[in-house]
Amino acid sequence: MSLFYFIAFLSILFALLVIFSKNPVHSVLYLILTFFTFTIHYILLNAQFLAVVNFIVYMGAIMVLFLFVIMLLNLNKDTEPVKKAVVKIASVVGGGCLLATIVASVKALGISEPVVLKTADLGLVKHLGKVLFGEFLLPFEVSSLLLFSAMVGAVLLATKDKSNA
Incomplete structure (x- = not known):
């Protein structure tokens, strides 16, 4: 039980560091550490699938993408737009x-x-696999085909048309 409280303390600490960090790159790195503590919580709760999905999807893909976008944008005080009073009140x-x-x-x-x-x-x-590949096999395969067709469409839209060049 003491491991749970230690990981919970780290989760809160890293979440507060995300909020109060001045540097956006440091904020994203603290958010990755916060998600890592969530993964440890999922393991302590015996939810291995959620732990793996959190580790691969959130930490491995989304947060690294956020990190690259923030580094590419090169944010500074000069380019930040002035917020209106209505936005501040909201x-x-x-x-x-x-x-x-x-x-x-x-x-x-x-x-x-x-x-x-x-x-x-x-x-x-194991239980998720039995349900997913049992009674939900057809919707699972249809969704995989939809995702594959979206990926092919994104690649085709991203490539330049060779005939116009």
Whole structure:
């Protein structure tokens, strides 16, 4: 149980560093570390599939893409647009709503009973594979064909037309 609290402390620490970091590249790197602590939480919860998906998709693909985009944009104070007063007021209202939601959820923290799983191997990939390749085989294959056709279309749109050159 002490490992859980240590990883939870690291998650909160890295999330706060994401928010308060001045350098956007450092902020993205702290976000990658935050997602890594989430992966450890998933492993502690015996949800291996979620841990692997979080590790590969979020840390490996999306966050590295964010890092490259931020590095390519070369953000600085001179290119930052001036925000209007309406945008600032809307952000304060949104932050207040978020704070009210967090306070209400912390107040209701001790009310609910803990959830006890009947089977300990609920989050294993084996069970997901049985369902995915059993009763959902056709939708799974159709979605893979749709993703493949979208990838081929993106490659065709990205290549230059040789006849016009």
